Amino acid sequence: MHGRTCQSASRRAFLQAGSLGALGLSMADLFALRQARAVNVNAPEAGSARAVIMLWLWGGPSQLETFDPKPDAPLEYRGPFDTIASRVPGFHMGELLPGLAQRADKFAVLRAMNHPSNDHGVAGTIALTGSIAGAIDLGGKTAGGALQPSTGAIVGRLARDGRWASSSAPRPLPPYLILGNILHQGHKRVVGEGGGLLGSAYDPFRLDYEPGVGLKVPNLDLPQDLPAPRLAARWGLLEQLQPGGGDSSKLKALAAMDNHYSLARSLITSRAGLEALDAEGEPLALRESYGSYRFGRCCLIARRLVEAGLPFVQVNWSTHVEGPEDAGDGGWDMHDNYFSIMQDRHGWMFDRSVSALLDDLDSRGLLASTLVVAVGEFGRTPKINDKAGRDHWNPCYSAMLAGGGVQGGRVIGSSDRRAEHPVDRPTTPADLGATILAAMGVTAADITSLGLTPAGQAIEELFR
Amino acid sequence: MPNFNDQILNHNGLLFLACILLYTLPVTVVSQEPPPELQRLTTDGKDKQRPAWSPDGRTLVFARHEPEGAYGASIWLYLIDPKNPNGLKRLTDRELPEYHATFAPDGAQMLMVTVSQSGTQGNLDIARLDKVGGKPETVVGDQNGKLSHQDWPAWAPDGKQFAFSSTHDGNQEIYRCNLNGADVTRLTQSPGHDAHPCYTPNGTRILFSTDRWGGLELASMAVDGTDLTRLTQSPGLDDFPAVSPDGKRIAFVSNRDGNSEVYVCDLDGGQPVNLSRNSARDTQPTWTPDGTGITFVSDRQGGTDLYTIKVQ
Numbered sequence: 001m002h003g004r005t006c007q008s009a010s011r012r013a014f015l016q017a018g019s020l021g022a023l024g025l026s027m028a029d030l031f032a033l034r035q036a037r038a039v040n041v042n043a044p045e046a047g048s049a050r051a052v053i054m055l056w057l058w059g060g061p062s063q064l065e066t067f068d069p070k071p072d073a074p075l076e077y078r079g080p081f082d083t084i085a086s087r088v089p090g091f092h093m094g095e096l097l098p099g100l101a102q103r104a105d106k107f108a109v110l111r112a113m114n115h116p117s118n119d120h121g122v123a124g125t126i127a128l129t130g131s132i133a134g135a136i137d138l139g140g141k142t143a144g145g146a147l148q149p150s151t152g153a154i155v156g157r158l159a160r161d162g163r164w165a166s167s168s169a170p171r172p173l174p175p176y177l178i179l180g181n182i183l184h185q186g187h188k189r190v191v192g193e194g195g196g197l198l199g200s201a202y203d204p205f206r207l208d209y210e211p212g213v214g215l216k217v218p219n220l221d222l223p224q225d226l227p228a229p230r231l232a233a234r235w236g237l238l239e240q241l242q243p244g245g246g247d248s249s250k251l252k253a254l255a256a257m258d259n260h261y262s263l264a265r266s267l268i269t270s271r272a273g274l275e276a277l278d279a280e281g282e283p284l285a286l287r288e289s290y291g292s293y294r295f296g297r298c299c300l301i302a303r304r305l306v307e308a309g310l311p312f313v314q315v316n317w318s319t320h321v322e323g324p325e326d327a328g329d330g331g332w333d334m335h336d337n338y339f340s341i342m343q344d345r346h347g348w349m350f351d352r353s354v355s356a357l358l359d360d361l362d363s364r365g366l367l368a369s370t371l372v373v374a375v376g377e378f379g380r381t382p383k384i385n386d387k388a389g390r391d392h393w394n395p396c397y398s399a400m401l402a403g404g405g406v407q408g409g410r411v412i413g414s415s416d417r418r419a420e421h422p423v424d425r426p427t428t429p430a431d432l433g434a435t436i437l438a439a440m441g442v443t444a445a446d447i448t449s450l451g452l453t454p455a456g457q458a459i460e461e462l463f464r
Numbered sequence: 465m466p467n468f469n470d471q472i473l474n475h476n477g478l479l480f481l482a483c484i485l486l487y488t489l490p491v492t493v494v495s496q497e498p499p500p501e502l503q504r505l506t507t508d509g510k511d512k513q514r515p516a517w518s519p520d521g522r523t524l525v526f527a528r529h530e531p532e533g534a535y536g537a538s539i540w541l542y543l544i545d546p547k548n549p550n551g552l553k554r555l556t557d558r559e560l561p562e563y564h565a566t567f568a569p570d571g572a573q574m575l576m577v578t579v580s581q582s583g584t585q586g587n588l589d590i591a592r593l594d595k596v597g598g599k600p601e602t603v604v605g606d607q608n609g610k611l612s613h614q615d616w617p618a619w620a621p622d623g624k625q626f627a628f629s630s631t632h633d634g635n636q637e638i639y640r641c642n643l644n645g646a647d648v649t650r651l652t653q654s655p656g657h658d659a660h661p662c663y664t665p666n667g668t669r670i671l672f673s674t675d676r677w678g679g680l681e682l683a684s685m686a687v688d689g690t691d692l693t694r695l696t697q698s699p700g701l702d703d704f705p706a707v708s709p710d711g712k713r714i715a716f717v718s719n720r721d722g723n724s725e726v727y728v729c730d731l732d733g734g735q736p737v738n739l740s741r742n743s744a745r746d747t748q749p750t751w752t753p754d755g756t757g758i759t760f761v762s763d764r765q766g767g768t769d770l771y772t773i774k775v776q
Contacts, residue, residue: 076635080657080675082700095679095700098722210531211509211767284766292509292767294531324529324537325561325579325588336613336631337588339657343703344513348724348745387613388636388657 047441048369049404050164051306052155054314054436055299055354055374056128058183059120059321059331060397062380062390063419065094065342066350067109067398070382073418077382080339088409096347099355100400105409106358106367107402108462112413112422113375115429118392120185120321120333123377125192128152130430130455136191149196149452150204151433152176155312155440157195157202157450164311164440174205177305179298180316181208181218193314197452204314207277209297215277276308277301289356296353303360306370311440332376336387350374358402371404371439375432382418396421399432404439406462430456439463501774505546505759509767513539514616514748515760516566521753522547525555525574526770527563539563541576543596546772555596562600564616565593568623575617575626576600588613590628592643603645607632618662618670620687627651627661627670638672640687651689663687664707664731671695671705671714682716696736706758707731708751708775715739715749715758726760728775739773 064070069083069092082095086104093101100107117123117132122143125135134147149157156176159165164175183190195202206218279287279300290296295317302313322328323341334341354374361367379397380390396415402408413425434456437447444454506512511529518524523543530538541555541562556562558578565576574593578600581587591600604614612631619626620640627640633650638658641648652658656675663670664684671684677694680701685692696702700719707714711731718727721738724745729736740746744764751758757772764771 075654075656075675080673080680080701082679084700095719098719288766292763293511324539329531329537330529337615340615340659343701344747345511384635384657386634387611387631 047405047439049371049439049441050369051310051366052152052312052371052373052404052436052440053299053302053306053357054152054312055372056180056183056314056316057332057350057374057376058124058316058318059328059333060123060376060378060380060392061332061346061350062338062342063111063393063396063398063415064380064382064390065096065347067093067097067400068111068415068419069094070417070419073382076384077418079384081342091409091411094347096342097351099351103355103358106362107372107400107408108406108410108412110399110401110412110427110432110459111396111415112424112426113379113397113399113428113432114395114422114426115378116394118378118394120377120392121188121190123392123394124183124185124190127375127377127429127432128192129196130428130433134191134196136188138185138188140188147191147194147196148455149198149202150193151436152178152193152204152312152314153195153198153202154437154442154447154450154452156204157198158442158446159311160202165309175310176202176204176312176314177310178204178206178314178316179208179301180314181206181319183316184320186320186322198450207301209294209301211292211294211297215301276304276310279304286356286360289352289359291349291352291356293349295349296356299353299357300360303357303364303366306361307364307366333392334380334389335385335391336389338380338384338389340388354400361403367403369404371406371436372402373399373432373436374401375399379419382420393420399427401435401462406439407464410462412459412461425461427459428456431459432456434458435462503546503757503772504765505544505549505770505772506552507549507769509769511768512761512770514564514566514750515770516750517753517759518567519569519571519753523567524759524770525565525567527565541565553596556593556600557597558600562591566617566619568619569621570623573623575603575619577615577617578602580605587611588615590614590617590626590645603643604628604630604639604641604648607648616660620663621665621667627663627672629659629661629672638670638689640670649689651685651687653689660704662705662707665709665711671707673701673703673705682714702727704748706750709753709755713775715751715760717747717749726758726773728758739775 065081070078071083083092084095084101086093086101088104091104115126119137122135122137126132128150129148131148132143133145135143153176159175193204208216208218290300298315302315305313318329318331320328321331321333323330361370378392378394381393385391413427414423416423435458438458447454513527515524515526523545525541525543527539527541530540539561543553543555545551561579563577565574567574576591576593578589578591580589589602590604591602593600606612614628614630617626617628625640625642627638629636630639635655636657637650638652638661639648639650654676658672658674661670661672669684670687673680674683680703682695682702682705683692684695698720702716702718704717705714713728714731715726715728717724724747725738726740726746726749727736728739742764744762746760746762749758749760757774759770759772762771
């Protein structure tokens with residue numbers, strides 16, 4: 001039995017943000033917030049995007065069943081699902097994504113993403129930071145070099161200087177927020193979501209949503225012997241511990257959480273934050289369009305957070321790469337029984353939620369200023385394995401981008417007839433990161449001003 | 465041997481109350497009344513898989529996803545009496561995942577899929593359960609030391625054998641074996657994907673889904689694997705076949721109209737009729753034992769729940 005025990009569940013329960021229903025917000029407040037957002041959307045910027053929603057498909061979705069089907073490949077490769085036409089002539093997709101196929105004019109696809117690792121941990125770091133530096137593999141070996149900041153952390157860092165700020169926003173909100181817990185590969189934590197070289201001050205603030213429970217603050221870095229009752233004070237946690245008192249290791253661990261909780265306080269005590277988090281106030285039909293499962297509801301919350309002014313929100317599909325059949329929580333790492341699980345869960349859930357997100361952003365006039373990215377750490381083996389599954393495949397996989405200046409209906413790059421290797425216009429996670437930053441108007445000078453070295457090349461064809 | 469209904473209905477009242485407290489979850493608010501011909505059987509909204517009725521129609525078994533199992537998220541089997549929908553009860557006390565259970569023709573036993581060791585990427589076995597709360601006994605596991613998964617057990621009408629899908633020989637095929645797991649026989653020979661077998665009530669044929677002709681289609685074969693017959697030919701997938709108790713019709717899932725719906729057609733051919741007709745996802749149908757309804761999984765009212773729709 002591993003660490004996710006009744007004890008940790010109890011701690012999580014103590015950290016639930018509590019009811020958000022009694023907000024005390026008037027319609028005038030809400031209108032003012034939205035007006036403030038609208039003014040800034042129209043402000044001139046180097047890039048047209050003012051926010052990013054990163055849909056992080058942890059575990060690695062197959063390119064063949066999503067955005068790069070190969071209907072003419074041998075049976076052992078193409079799998080049992082058909083290929084369907086989309087709204088864009090010549091742009092075909094897997095049949096499990098009929099909703100997205102109807103919205104293909106709203107998004108672009110990169111079909112030749114690749115990088116050098118098929119280890120979840122290493123690939124996750126590469127995909128989120130654009131660099132292998134500091135990555136930790138399944139065996140615990142750490143790659144050389146200093147861990148780089150995630151794209152979200154860079155955006156969050158620049159946001160602290162006032163970039164993308166809403167001038168009339170009541171209080172600053174955490175600029176880099178992840179809906180989901182720290183990523184894991186098996187029992188090992190994965191690095192790459194945080195500030196890296198920029199420092200832990202630029203780590204993401206985390207919230208999560210659990211169906212039937214509601215919003216909660218994930219359990220992060222809590223000393224294992226910290227009794228749950230001491231967390232009952234929630235945001236006043238650190239104030240209870242005076243310098244020089246108590247166990248120094250505990251104090252150090254708790255101090256590392258200080259930034260996290262100060263962000264939490266700013267979020268929970270700000271009207272904008274509260275309003276943004278209260279997705280229950282959305283019309284039932286809209287909530288149902290996103291889906292009542294965790295990923296769907298997190299996509300809705302992400303939309304609300306972006307609307308409230310957050311520049312970077314990441315939705316983690318899962319904490320673990322594995323499914324519930326394999327001690328995980330439903331990630332995309334389906335080495336076995338893949339086609340049943342895709343049909344029963346992942347396919348329709350992804351299709352429904354992302355379709356709803358694109359429609360919702362579009363109807364609010366936010367899609368043009370919000371870049372939506374859906375990608376995992378790699379793809380899956382084109383050849384079906386002997387457990388009716390697909391294994392890790394880093395040489396070629398797909399990513400989806402929408403909004404934020406991206407021209408819909410574009411397919412950038414192509415793979416060979418079995419989706420095994422890029423044929424043209426190969427792109428990397430560093431390129432994707434550069435593209436996200438470029439869409440947000442971040443220049444190479446901005447990056448170097450942070451002491452970082454720009455990596456990758458923005459994929460310009462997405463914006464032309 | 466007592467059947468599962470007797471065990472459910474006769475257990476100690478205190479234990480029954482405890483089970484309700486432990487396993488009854490908050491009721492999802494129903495947004496709108498279902499159509500008259502539709503009965504909603506569960507309301508918790510959690511993701512569910514493969515409903516299956518006891519032969520007397522008094523108990524329904526299904527798998528439900530649990531976000532906070534002892535080993536992380538899990539999938540567990542539950543029993544419910546539709547006349548007492550609050551009386552949800554765990555089938556076993558296992559902590560590891562279990563799903564895709566189905567009642568024996570006489571209601572005395574069940575077959576189910578169990579994860580024998582979590583974290584093994586695909587070590588799914590088929591187990592037999594003799595009583596509620598009992599310990600499932602593995603009857604089909606890995607063969608010849610090679611990791612494989614076994615799934616979707618389907619009883620033969622005589623209760624002496626069952627069919628299932630497995631990756632014993634590489635890709636997923638349909639197999640048949642005796643109730644004790646002996647005499648495992650491979651029935652299909654295709655480089656593709658064969659899944660979700662079910663017997664006809666007279667025990668002469670097995671229906672299943674296959675991608676040998678392109679996308680997933682329905683096929684039938686004699687119980688020895690011969691006389692393969694294609695049953696559907698449509699764009700998109702056709703899957704999860706279930707033969708009616710009188711052996712005349714098939715319920716199955718198809719996305720031929722762009723959405724996952726439950727269809728019904730005659731076993732000997734004819735135009736399939738969309739029975740569920742809803743923009744939601746409707747899937748994994750099973751007939752009620754009296755043949756007057758089809759129970760299926762749907763998220764038509766928000767969360768994922770079980771419904772029975774009447775069949776003319």
